[in-house]
Amino acid sequence: MSGIAHDLSHRLADRAEAVCRHYLSNGRREGRYWLVGDIRNTPGRSLFVRLQASAKGPAGKWTDAATGEHGDLLDVIRGSRGLTDFADVANEARTFLNLRHPEPEPSTLRRRVVPAPAGHVEAARRLFAMSQPLAGTLAETYLRRRGITLLHGTGNLRFHPRCYYKPGDGPSETWPAMIAAVTDLTGRITGIHRTWLAPDGSDKAPVDAPRKAMGDLLGSTVRIGVPDSVMAAGEGIETMLSLRQVLPNMAMAPALSAAHLAAILFPPALRRLYIVRDNDPAGDAARDMPMERANAEGIEAICLSPTLGNFNEDLQRLGMDALRACVRLQLAPEDVLRFMSLPR
Template identity: 80%
Template sequence: MARQNASDLAHRLAHQAEAVCRHYLSNGQRQGNYWQVGDVRNTKGRSMFVRLKDSPKGRAGKWTDAATGEHGDLLDVIRESLGLIDFADVADEARIFLSLPHTKPEPAAPRQGVAPAPSGSAEAARRLFAMSQSIAGTVVETYLRRRGITLLHGTGNLRFHPRCYYKPDDGPTETWPAMIAAVTDLTGKITGAHRTWLAPDGSDKAPIDTPRKAMGDLLGAAVRIGVPGSVMAAGEGVETMLSLRQVLPDMAMAPALSAAHLAAILFPPNLRRLYIVSDDDPAGDGARDMLIERAKAEGIEAIPLSPAFGDFNEDLRRLGTNALRAGVRVQLAPEDVARFMSLAA
């Protein structure tokens, strides 16, 4: 139904291609049978071409950016030019432009278009996650497997976005593939998101200055992997915790994304034992000590887990799964060895 609805809206917009371009790509101008503009985000320039009429070369409304190779239809123009994430918002904006009836009841006040979510807000994080897709078969899966991470069950809070915006300190906005991690509170509500921009082939992180960034409300929240019970592990990085999960596949993991946020993570109500994975640096040591104090104050046993090298992903890649398992085994409470490593070789 959604695909049919999108196709119908794109077709109707194509009949008014020039009007769409004048409205959403106002920094461009008509050149023959094309609308020419800098890019789909309405930047001034001449590298993007939108076809205004059907021809043997293509349908009206189709566009290509010669500088980046991006292409799409007029729904993409609406989405990108307004900074929208959810398709429902894109479709509503298209209906407003086309003066079509809404599929939902009209709001009490006339709607003037869907406002973009404030940059870096929790709402922007929720929209970004909603626009992303499963990591299965994507460069996110390729990237994780190249780092030795192959157990990806229960990772629904990780998704893939093929063209995630990256804004360098200076220069134009870029788009790169990205791993999107949902940051949630104890009820499962998304309060933020973490982006890891990747090389297009998934071989490594993207060659940019800051390939990892978080957004939204992060304090007390975490990227939750698995369902927490009486025992869980908390740490800083997503890849670090996924690496630990290679040898503790049934233990819930909670990457908090930074030392400061690790120290402030909220405890699930049924938690009785917490394994703390901190980076080997002053910030990590401080987060570990603070978290131990907070856990003890709530009657939760806190046990630090230490990697042999810089972090557990480095251990996994340099030493292999069996050595990582052996190194973790001796740090666990005996009952957790039986519970979480009983099927391990």
């Protein structure tokens, strides 16, 4: 940030609430935050502007929980006024700062300014909190259309009816979305994953990148079920939920990508890890690293491979019986009895 921008941003932060009342007039104050839809002053509650410096960060910083965007009050002026050139933003800020407003309380000025938390973790937690349980939503419709009907223990999966999506340099859009909480070994949310959906839940939304994650994902996963001595870990949420159709009592850990699968943290009680691979080069690479790490920690690692591209393809195209037969041949014998569902 340039010296001019830094100075203006600091001066605006000293008058954060006045800035919000002037440029984000469709919002309102709640506690130490100003809530509004976005920096364009859309009515809503997705964007949080911090009004006072605290241990969570300096005054004037904002995060949009729906998009993961963040910035300062210069960005608020830019977005609310539709400005593009910094010179215009700076002139608008100077005009505002020349207005007579009550000075902030001295105690506010004396507070220590600390950096905002990295990785949009706070925004991820807010978005998950604003989402609703999976049952009866378009997210459940989406999963059932993919053959996934066993949804017990999926509290880390939720639904948001109007989740913001930003297509490159274009304006933000809203689509329904399946929201997945990414948690560490203690169950603390460190990030979220969004799968934007078609308006009828029949498929993913027709956008360039219908899946995006935000937050601190390294080592964490979307945890489905409670792991004990045995669990399965793989890449995609739908892939792991498909495997769970035939292993309903085994804990699943979608890591969301091949790179994150290679870096997952193992629960202390884990003794056997099933590594679920996709049939592609990335799947081979994702399999090898956690297998080496598990073996080094005395954990037995067994690879589970689909017949087709992934286990959701197997479930949809080959059916439940074929999926069950494929998985059964690859399980440890004792886990067949312990975890595998019987044909109906």
